[in-house]
Every structure is written in C-alpha cells, then in structure tokens.
Amino acid sequence: MTEVSFLFILLLTVGSALGVVLSRNLIYSAVFLLFTLLGIAGLYVFLWADFLAGVQIAIYIGGILVLILFGIMLTHKIVSVNISHSSLQRGVGGLLTLALIAFLSWIALRTPWRMVSSQEPLQTVGRIGQELMTNFLLPFEVASVLLLGALIGAALLSRRDT
Amino acid sequence: MTVDQIIRWFQSLSGSGEQAWMFLAAVVITGLPLFLVLATNAIVAVYVERKVSAFMQDRIGPMGQGAGFHAGKWGLLQTVADALKLLLKEDVIPSAADRKLFVLAPYIIFLAPFLAIAAIPFNQVLQVSDLNIGVFYVLAMGSFGVIGLILAGWASDNKWSLYGAMRSAAQIVSYEIPAGLSIIAVVMLVGSLNLQQIIEFQTGTRWGFLPNWVVFHNPFSFLAFFIYFISSVAEVNRTPFDIPEAESELVAGFHTEYSGMRWALFFLSEYANMLIVTAVAVIVFLGGWTSPIPGLFATAGWGLFWFLFKIGILILVMMWFRWTFPRLRVDQLMHVCWKVFIPLAMLNIFGVGVWALGVG
Numbered sequence: 001m002t003e004v005s006f007l008f009i010l011l012l013t014v015g016s017a018l019g020v021v022l023s024r025n026l027i028y029s030a031v032f033l034l035f036t037l038l039g040i041a042g043l044y045v046f047l048w049a050d051f052l053a054g055v056q057i058a059i060y061i062g063g064i065l066v067l068i069l070f071g072i073m074l075t076h077k078i079v080s081v082n083i084s085h086s087s088l089q090r091g092v093g094g095l096l097t098l099a100l101i102a103f104l105s106w107i108a109l110r111t112p113w114r115m116v117s118s119q120e121p122l123q124t125v126g127r128i129g130q131e132l133m134t135n136f137l138l139p140f141e142v143a144s145v146l147l148l149g150a151l152i153g154a155a156l157l158s159r160r161d162t
Numbered sequence: 163m164t165v166d167q168i169i170r171w172f173q174s175l176s177g178s179g180e181q182a183w184m185f186l187a188a189v190v191i192t193g194l195p196l197f198l199v200l201a202t203n204a205i206v207a208v209y210v211e212r213k214v215s216a217f218m219q220d221r222i223g224p225m226g227q228g229a230g231f232h233a234g235k236w237g238l239l240q241t242v243a244d245a246l247k248l249l250l251k252e253d254v255i256p257s258a259a260d261r262k263l264f265v266l267a268p269y270i271i272f273l274a275p276f277l278a279i280a281a282i283p284f285n286q287v288l289q290v291s292d293l294n295i296g297v298f299y300v301l302a303m304g305s306f307g308v309i310g311l312i313l314a315g316w317a318s319d320n321k322w323s324l325y326g327a328m329r330s331a332a333q334i335v336s337y338e339i340p341a342g343l344s345i346i347a348v349v350m351l352v353g354s355l356n357l358q359q360i361i362e363f364q365t366g367t368r369w370g371f372l373p374n375w376v377v378f379h380n381p382f383s384f385l386a387f388f389i390y391f392i393s394s395v396a397e398v399n400r401t402p403f404d405i406p407e408a409e410s411e412l413v414a415g416f417h418t419e420y421s422g423m424r425w426a427l428f429f430l431s432e433y434a435n436m437l438i439v440t441a442v443a444v445i446v447f448l449g450g451w452t453s454p455i456p457g458l459f460a461t462a463g464w465g466l467f468w469f470l471f472k473i474g475i476l477i478l479v480m481m482w483f484r485w486t487f488p489r490l491r492v493d494q495l496m497h498v499c500w501k502v503f504i505p506l507a508m509l510n511i512f513g514v515g516v517w518a519l520g521v522g
Contacts, residue, residue, distance in 0.1 A: 004182050027316065031263065034270075034309055050295050051355075054302045062305025062338070066331055069312045073324065124294055125355055 006046060013039030030068050037061050051125045168192065192290040196279050204433040209241045211481050218485040251422035256319065259419060263317035268420070268427035270310030275434035278303035282441050283357050285451040285465030296357035297349065300442055301342055304397065307435065308334050311406075311416050314428075318419035326415025329492065330406030334397050336499045341393035343507035344386035347514040348376050348446050351383065361450035373456050375449040380521065382513035387447040389507050391476070394439035396499070398432065400480055402487035403495060440476040441469075448472050 012035055019032030037060045044053035121127075132140045168188035209224075213236075216223025224237030255264055278300045283289040293299050308331050315327020349355055352363045366374040377387040396403035399415075407415030417428045444450060449472075451465030459468070490498070 005185075027260075027263070031266070031313065050293065051298065054295050054298045058298075058302040058305055062302065062308065062335070066305075066308050066312065066335055069309065069316075070328070070331065073312065073316050073328065125298075 009039050009042035009046070012036075013043065027069070027072050030065065030072060033068070034061060034065060037065065048121055048124065051128060192280075196276065196290065200276065200279065200430065200434045200437065203437045204430045205241045205245065207433045207436065207477060208244070208429070209238065210478070211484075212237075212240065214478070214481045215485050218482075245426070248422055248426040253422045253424060254419075256419050258319040260317040260319065263313050264419075265424075267310050267314035267317055268424050268431075270313065271307050272310075272427050272431040272434070274303050274307030274310070275431055275438045277306065278438045279434070279441075281357065282438070283361065283445065283450060284469055286358075286462045288462075288466060289358070292356070292358055295355045297345060297360065297442065297446060298355050300357075300438065301338070301345065304435070304438065305334075305338060307431065314420070315416035318416070320419050322412045322414075323416050323418045326406045326412045326418070330399055330416055333399070333403065333406060333495060333499075336496065337393040337396040337403075337503075340499060340503035340507045341390050341397060343504065344390040344393070344510060345442075345446055347386045347507070347510045348383060350511065350514055351376065351379065351518055357445050357450070360446060361452060364449040365452050365456075367456040373449055373452060373454055375447065375452070377447040380514065380517045382510045382517060383447070385506065386510045386514070387443070389503055389510070390447065391443055391479075393499075393503060394443060395480055395483060396495070398435045398439055398480075400436070401484040402490050404484075404489060405492055405495060436477055436480060437473065440473045440480070443476055444469060444472040 016032040016035035016039065020029045020036060023029050023032060037056060040060075041053040041056040044050075044056060168191055169184045172184040172187065213223045224240035255261060280290045281293050281296050281299050283292070311330045311334070312327050315323040315325075315330075318324075348360070352360050354360060354363075360376075364373070364375045368374045368378050372378050376383050378384065399406050406412075407417075412418070417425055420428060451462075451469045453459045453464060453468055
C-alpha cells in the first residue's frame, strides 16, 4: 500500500511538473503547478514531515500560486501572448540537460543518505520550534528581517505620494 | 475511528498483513460518511437559511399547505425539490469559456472543505485522522479553495466572474492572516496543534461555574474568538463580506456562468466551508465536544451532540449577520482586515503570552 501511494504521488509530481514546462498556455502551467506542489507536500508526508507538508500547501499553494494566478489574470489578453515554449537550440540544450542529469545522478549516488526511520516520530512541530529558537536563531531572524524589509518596501511602493 | 484502526480491524479479520484493498476500503468507509455529512449540512442549512431570512423579513418562507404535492409540512422538502431541480437542469458551458478549467474548478473548490473535514473530531472517538498538526492542516486546506475560485472566475471568460474571483481571492488571502494569528494565540496557550489535545485542554471548569473554554480563559483569548469568527465570515464570502458575489453589481460573482449541478457544487462547498470554519471556531475556542455544563452530559454520544449543537448556533449567527448587515465596500473591507484585525491579533498574541507567563 505504501509503495502504491508513493508511486502515485511520484507520478503526480513528475507528470504535472512536465505539464508545467510543456503546456503552451501560461494558465495551464499554473494549474499543473498546483498538482506539482501538492505532490511535493505528499513526499514530505512520506518523510514524516507533516508540518512541512502543511507549510508547503499553505505558503506555496495558498500564497505563491495565488499570486502567480493573480499576475496571469491581471495581464491583458494573456492567452494571446505567445510565451513560446517552442524549443530553441535543441542540440546544445539537450547536451546541457544530459550533463546536468549525469551530474545530479553522480551526486545522488555519492551522497551518504541518512535513512529516515519508518517509526512515526513522537513530535515534529515541537522539534522544529526548538531548533529555530536555539541552533538556527540567526537564520530565522535574518529571514524575518528580510521579510520585514519586503513588507515595508511593498507598503512604500503602493503608497500614494502625498 | 481512524483509517489506521479500520485497517487493523481488517487485518485481524483476515489474519493477513496490510494490503492495498484494506487501505482503499478504509478510505471509502471513512470518506463516504464525511461526504454525507457535508451534503446533509448543505441541505439542512439551505432550508434553515430560507426560513431564517423569511422570519427576519416578516415572511413565512417556503410552506406546503392544502392538499396535493407540495413542499411538505413547513416546506421541509423544499431543499430536496431544489436539489432534484438542479440535477435535472441543463449543464451549460459558455462557448467562450475555457472548457477544461471551467469543468475542473468546482471540483477543486469542493475538494478543500472535503479534505479539511477529515481532521475534524466530531467527539472523543469519531475522527477520521487524528493529525499531529490538526489545526494547521485544516487552515492550510482552507487556503486551497482559493485556487478553484480564481480558476472558475477566469475560465468563465466573463468580466463579472473575473471581478468576483479577484475580489474573493484578495479577501480570502487577507482574512486568513487575522484568523491564523488569533488561532496562533490559542496554540501558544495550549502548546499543541493537535485538535483533540486542544479540546482536552478545555475540559473542566473555570471559577467554579464556567466551562474551561479558551474563549473564557483570559481577555485576550476572548477577543481572539471574535477576531477569528468575523474573519471566518469573511473567508466564506458571506454578508457583510459578500462583495465577491455582490448581486447588485456582479450578477453572482465567480459562479455567474455556472448552472445545474456544477453550480450546486459551488453552493455545496459554500455551506461546507461554513461548517469547517465554524467547526474550527468551536474546537479551538468553544471546547469542541465538551459539555457547556461541566461534568454533566459528558459521554461520547453527548459529545457529538454538543459539537453539532455549537456548530449549529454559530451557523445561525452567520445567517443572522447575513440578513442584518449591509454589504461593506471593498476599501472598508481591506481597512478592517489590515488596519484593525491584524494589529489587534498581533497584540493578542503578545497579550496571551504575557498572560500565560504571568497569570498562568
């Protein structure tokens, strides 16, 4: 059962990721992206990272994808715009892709992977919170300041000159 | 009754290990009742809404009188007749619409509450999945439906639909923030995201007579309940926050072009969303399945009753809002959210933290 559902989620992720790249209509790409992000959330669940899966859905689907769709819809006559996924320079591109795949596979094979235990951990969220407040406090604060800067910038840009 | 328990039961019956059919059967066994809950909720709520609106406007609403085939006593069968009518209606897809997305959108919208209800505890034992991150999962699933709204508005190729979808998405995304922030305050108090643990925190009494619900815990959590409830009214696009479907300006908003069963799916998910947001309000602030009279009527059966009773009260309050308040303007709506609710909700988090440290 685990294998079947894992395979299903894998196919959903990879298949819709292909859809994102290959579809000629920008809004279809966005819809495919929805399923890709859902699939990634599913992969997180397989790693017992339930909180991360929730974050994935809340932030990426509820926030970023909505913003992308907003951008697409507010663009005038988006369908008629030829965004052309038509491939240019297939030969060089193919070679580069093959090289990239080879490089990534080499890394994947060389890395000593840490196996996740198949036992459900007692708590997931609590641990994340403790780590963020102790070992990773500085990155956490830096990210907060960055977001605060973005927030202030957005408010400044959208503000009427008075 | 969780999926795992049913799978274990199957295993003990057949004497073999876990197999794919067990998982599928368990999902169907738990999923079908949830769908029935959502469908029944919509049918009952539509009837109640008609009656409530009628009484508020000094009418009598749907009635069946005299001999012959009418809508039953007190119009009780009115919604059933409506559902039949919707089933038999022609399914119109505008020729200018983007067919694939037009068909897909209602399902995505309905998926959101259907996924969310899987984590809702109906009483001490009745819960499909007791997730560690329960309350966060339910909130995350709520944000899922926005995509469906946007797609529906865009795919219809209709300016009113698009306007409705834009307004709706902006409103939902904005009001998720104060709703989420006021729940964070409670999560800080309880120290868990698990819905059952949040409810168990609220058992017992407070000052000897009040139930120990979060809403009575301290002044800040009392305020948080109101922020959450008003934000949730906005999240489900109901009056006074119904500018996405404002009939007088946008025809019907994002579902203008939908008809028949597809339109019914929108309606179903609107009422399903009401059920989800009120269920979260009940679980997080009003003690979920705990009895309002501490110590009395505390069995699992009564738990189910109390849970549904509290949800019913909150849904009635939402209907009361709808027929009482006029619609807000777009700028007023955003003003309330960003300049009133979000600062208040942040203050609440601070206040609850100080209270938890100082008073306990």
